[in-house]
Amino acid sequence: MCSFNRWMVLLLLPAALVAQTDRDLPLVQGVLQALQRPHEGAILLPVRAGVDGVLVALPGEVPATERPCVLVVAGLNPDHRVGVQVAAQLPQALLAAAKEDPALAECLARCAVEVIAVPAPDALEWAARGALREARAVPAPMDDDNDGLVDEDGPEDMNGDGIIASMRAPDDDGVWRISDEDPRLLVKADASKGERGAWKLTTEGIDNDGDGLINEDGPGGVDLDRNFAHGWKEGEREVGSSCPSEVASRALIEHVLQRRSVAAVLVLGWRDNIAQLPRTNDAAGKRAPNGLHTEDVAWAKPLTASLAKVLGATDGVEDTADGGFHQWAYAQHGLPAFASRVAYRLELPADSKLPSGKAPESLEAKWLLQSDAAVAQGFMPWSPCEHPTWKGAELGGFAPLWKVHLDAAQLAAAVKAQVLAVAAIAQALPRVGVGKLASKDLGAGLYEITADIHCRGLLPMATAQARATRTARPLLVRFVCGTGSLVDGEVLTRLERLGTNGHERLRWLVQTNGTLDVTVSTNSDRCGNSSAQLKVEVR
Amino acid sequence: MSRIALMVLLAASALLAQQVPPTPAAQLKLEWNHFYDYSEMTSVLRSMEAAYGGWVQVRSIGKSVEGRDMWLATVNDPAGPAADSKPAMWIDANIHGNETQGTEVCLYTLWYLMENRERLPKVRELLSRCAFYVLPTMNPDGREHWFHAANTSSSSRTGKGATDNDRDGFADEDGPDDLDGDGSITQMRMRVATGGTHIIDPDDARLMKRVKAGKEGTHILMGQEGIDNDGDGAVNEDGPGGYDMNRNWPCDWQPDWLQFGAGPYPFCFPETRCVADFLMAHPNIAALQSYHNSGGMILRGPGAESTPEYPAQDVAVYDELGRAGEKMLPHYRYMIIWKDLYTVHGGSITWAFENLGIFGFTNELWADAQYGGDAGDPDDAQKARIEWDERMELGRNLRPWKALRHPQYGTIEVGGMAKTSSRVPPPFMLEELCHRNTVFTLHHAGEMPQLDVPSLSVTKAGEGLWKVRAEVRNAKLIPTIAALARKRAVVRPDMATLAGELRVVAAGIITGPVHDQKLERQEHRPERLLLPGGVPGKGRVILEWWVTTSDGLAPRGQFTFDALKGGRLTQALPGQ
Numbered sequence A: 001m002c003s004f005n006r007w008m009v010l011l012l013l014p015a016a017l018v019a020q021t022d023r024d025l026p027l028v029q030g031v032l033q034a035l036q037r038p039h040e041g042a043i044l045l046p047v048r049a050g051v052d053g054v055l056v057a058l059p060g061e062v063p064a065t066e067r068p069c070v071l072v073v074a075g076l077n078p079d080h081r082v083g084v085q086v087a088a089q090l091p092q093a094l095l096a097a098a099k100e101d102p103a104l105a106e107c108l109a110r111c112a113v114e115v116i117a118v119p120a121p122d123a124l125e126w127a128a129r130g131a132l133r134e135a136r137a138v139p140a141p142m143d144d145d146n147d148g149l150v151d152e153d154g155p156e157d158m159n160g161d162g163i164i165a166s167m168r169a170p171d172d173d174g175v176w177r178i179s180d181e182d183p184r185l186l187v188k189a190d191a192s193k194g195e196r197g198a199w200k201l202t203t204e205g206i207d208n209d210g211d212g213l214i215n216e217d218g219p220g221g222v223d224l225d226r227n228f229a230h231g232w233k234e235g236e237r238e239v240g241s242s243c244p245s246e247v248a249s250r251a252l253i254e255h256v257l258q259r260r261s262v263a264a265v266l267v268l269g270w271r272d273n274i275a276q277l278p279r280t281n282d283a284a285g286k287r288a289p290n291g292l293h294t295e296d297v298a299w300a301k302p303l304t305a306s307l308a309k310v311l312g313a314t315d316g317v318e319d320t321a322d323g324g325f326h327q328w329a330y331a332q333h334g335l336p337a338f339a340s341r342v343a344y345r346l347e348l349p350a351d352s353k354l355p356s357g358k359a360p361e362s363l364e365a366k367w368l369l370q371s372d373a374a375v376a377q378g379f380m381p382w383s384p385c386e387h388p389t390w391k392g393a394e395l396g397g398f399a400p401l402w403k404v405h406l407d408a409a410q411l412a413a414a415v416k417a418q419v420l421a422v423a424a425i426a427q428a429l430p431r432v433g434v435g436k437l438a439s440k441d442l443g444a445g446l447y448e449i450t451a452d453i454h455c456r457g458l459l460p461m462a463t464a465q466a467r468a469t470r471t472a473r474p475l476l477v478r479f480v481c482g483t484g485s486l487v488d489g490e491v492l493t494r495l496e497r498l499g500t501n502g503h504e505r506l507r508w509l510v511q512t513n514g515t516l517d518v519t520v521s522t523n524s525d526r527c528g529n530s531s532a533q534l535k536v537e538v539r
Numbered sequence B: 001m002s003r004i005a006l007m008v009l010l011a012a013s014a015l016l017a018q019q020v021p022p023t024p025a026a027q028l029k030l031e032w033n034h035f036y037d038y039s040e041m042t043s044v045l046r047s048m049e050a051a052y053g054g055w056v057q058v059r060s061i062g063k064s065v066e067g068r069d070m071w072l073a074t075v076n077d078p079a080g081p082a083a084d085s086k087p088a089m090w091i092d093a094n095i096h097g098n099e100t101q102g103t104e105v106c107l108y109t110l111w112y113l114m115e116n117r118e119r120l121p122k123v124r125e126l127l128s129r130c131a132f133y134v135l136p137t138m139n140p141d142g143r144e145h146w147f148h149a150a151n152t153s154s155s156s157r158t159g160k161g162a163t164d165n166d167r168d169g170f171a172d173e174d175g176p177d178d179l180d181g182d183g184s185i186t187q188m189r190m191r192v193a194t195g196g197t198h199i200i201d202p203d204d205a206r207l208m209k210r211v212k213a214g215k216e217g218t219h220i221l222m223g224q225e226g227i228d229n230d231g232d233g234a235v236n237e238d239g240p241g242g243y244d245m246n247r248n249w250p251c252d253w254q255p256d257w258l259q260f261g262a263g264p265y266p267f268c269f270p271e272t273r274c275v276a277d278f279l280m281a282h283p284n285i286a287a288l289q290s291y292h293n294s295g296g297m298i299l300r301g302p303g304a305e306s307t308p309e310y311p312a313q314d315v316a317v318y319d320e321l322g323r324a325g326e327k328m329l330p331h332y333r334y335m336i337i338w339k340d341l342y343t344v345h346g347g348s349i350t351w352a353f354e355n356l357g358i359f360g361f362t363n364e365l366w367a368d369a370q371y372g373g374d375a376g377d378p379d380d381a382q383k384a385r386i387e388w389d390e391r392m393e394l395g396r397n398l399r400p401w402k403a404l405r406h407p408q409y410g411t412i413e414v415g416g417m418a419k420t421s422s423r424v425p426p427p428f429m430l431e432e433l434c435h436r437n438t439v440f441t442l443h444h445a446g447e448m449p450q451l452d453v454p455s456l457s458v459t460k461a462g463e464g465l466w467k468v469r470a471e472v473r474n475a476k477l478i479p480t481i482a483a484l485a486r487k488r489a490v491v492r493p494d495m496a497t498l499a500g501e502l503r504v505v506a507a508g509i510i511t512g513p514v515h516d517q518k519l520e521r522q523e524h525r526p527e528r529l530l531l532p533g534g535v536p537g538k539g540r541v542i543l544e545w546w547v548t549t550s551d552g553l554a555p556r557g558q559f560t561f562d563a564l565k566g567g568r569l570t571q572a573l574p575g576q
């Protein structure tokens, strides 16, 4: 018999995804109801169908749907339940926090936050059913192994413990060997160092179609978070036949393109670019950059650092472009875009030692130590298993999703942390407006008009990558002369960027014999609109 | 006259009657010196469907941005197997709205196949084993706009999805304007006192001549006919649409900001998406032809230098077809897109080959050399073009300069050449263009895999043990699976199955030369052999099964070979 971890029962319950009161509802409905639950004094608008979610804001001068907005997306991978759990609670938590924090309240009256927690509802329900397993791809009929049969060889819960574990067996041709750090762990043998493999490793299951391979063509189809048009791995399995190829990923892109006011993105899921700042990499030749534009480090570094701080983000890995939604949002659409793994819980005392007496070096060894110390252990000891084709098979390894599972207290803390993260991003959004509008009498009915256009906030009016991709309109400054005529200066000025310190002075020359009446307005996709009027009785 | 002599005479005249007239009347009379607009094209397709008794089926595979149907004609023998079960050729045209004559080639191909399906043995043979999917226009909106709105020969390349090209928050608000109302967008010029860059050619008042540096001209050229519709100080900066659907396919796709027109993501346009969905759903398509204009080219991938050259076996197939094309199409050259033309990321034919394993070409229809004569330097070329137009088309395309009032510029003159003056052939030369390109695609179609089983044998190999051998041959140039498709695993392997009263003990593919053959065993599921490399062009594969039977008698059952791009063959084991 293989081991059974009691705490896993929690994960198996779909209702555990949503708040206590929604436990009786079907999973997706529960999440949506939690998202859209009314909150006194707040604006909560359903996001259009296809990308179900909610737009959260507080009443203000500008209609909520027209304000710059932070888009939060969870559930791209249906097995990243903790992301969905946090997203479901985010609107209420955000509004509650705004009651305590006037700066956040002011921000939510000026901006909006959009939370899309269930981009692929069927996939979420599907992943929550059946044995506990990693299921990053949304189900889509697909012949993964190119043998003419579709989804004919997926995993099986062989020992009936409700978990799809790892499965290993001794094999002279195997590519895995026992780790030097701990005998429970397997590492890939490095032939260049003269190492030899002695084990084969896969997930729990049998060779359903008799082709000699195990679980090579399960029900999973496309990993939505690898299905976007940046660094897309054309031709690889699970990335889809196009970028995007799926209804959900296309709906998400279309939503961002149509709601032109999306000004920043935060993705809650398996990926992370907060614990480790992406490296700098300008567009080289005819390719989009894999990393940050050099000029964008100026805002990305401090903002990422403050997000890492409020989230307690640790264990960063290189965020290499491979079709992720946040990668598309930044590199191809020029939005400040962040991805958070949500569950940052790999914490070890400084002098932790493995049973072998060694200090842990690999991530896996660190997780193993964490598991050893936990009440509900995440590592399932290897135990023999009857298998039709793998002689000496054993089931065990880290329980699926254990590394991103949070208990109730941890979950509450994670929600709070993400509220702070969203607030930090929203408060960093650029505030663009017409500052001082002034006139100078040059004599004989000629007037010089000056307007100061300013941008305040940690984020610039447009990221360097937004300018490179030309995806946001430039700031359009329109000059309207109510009386008299414009002698010099532009009716329409396009500003791709503002000068130093986010400031630009524009000048016009107006000839009038009566009242001087001018209006200067700014209009943009991602920084909202503003205008100022100057009316002087000159004669 | 004896009875016998009379009978001979009667028989001879009956024979004569069969042979005469040498060009029998067409079932469907169509003009091949005419360009068909979208609704005419639709009627032609409908009349073909009606005239050719079940051979041509027309259906819509989607809608364009403006809601026009994407008409697809399927050609298949109604008495034979379904089109989807046969090797098939896909033919499309006009993805660029202004590149119109490909549509006529498509219609001609349909018409020619149908009119000759009984008459010409080669057509009969082709239609007995192949099907055709023909999409005469992939951009119905662009086509309609080019026909019925003022354009140049190069405008209306885009579809009609509103696009904010100048990023001012308004879409398609400042396109060209037909100031003189002649149906074409020509040039604007203005007489100036100082700063002129051009003069009227003293030898030919129809032409403008650039003055040498340092000299003062009398005129300036001001670009294409149009006004500043949106009052932003720029003219014609945001016309209808403003993208390129042949940059929209997920094949080394690069975004709009790196390559104009690519769109925000692959298949964002309904036109490209519905075609892609169809192609992906029809793995029986083994050949593809896409018509563009112009330049006289037979193009193949790769589209960009960063994509490695295709495997040698595939290149050999392309070369043989491409060179045959050069012989059929005078003034056309067989070329590689990135190397001999320019870089294209996200093109349709490269996508179809690299991601679906379909051998395909883009033909750039019409070469200027076909006007005849020597073009010489650019000024002379313009002159030669006008002279040709006057002599051969009696001035059909020339728009003499005429003065008019421009709301922003004041008095200007408008003139030049009409939209039909280049890229499309003169109408009287259209039929030849249609025919030559049609026979090139039929040649290509004729080289799609043609499989047969020259030998299937059962021999006793021991007590209760038999050896079954099957040879599958491909008589044509195109393999059932391209080498690149094998490498990228984008085409399902061919399958060779043995089923019946037998048990397969071991099986595999015979490799090696005749004198030293080896059985390359398939360890798992030997009754269903998978051939990821398919059957090579003009080649064969030999398959072998070692079988036992429960009653000790010779095996009974059948051999099946199933190739997505080569059809399905079934044969009973001999000796039954």
Ligand SMILES: [Zn+2]
Binding pocket: B096, B099, B246, B292, B293
């Ligand atoms: Zn073209």
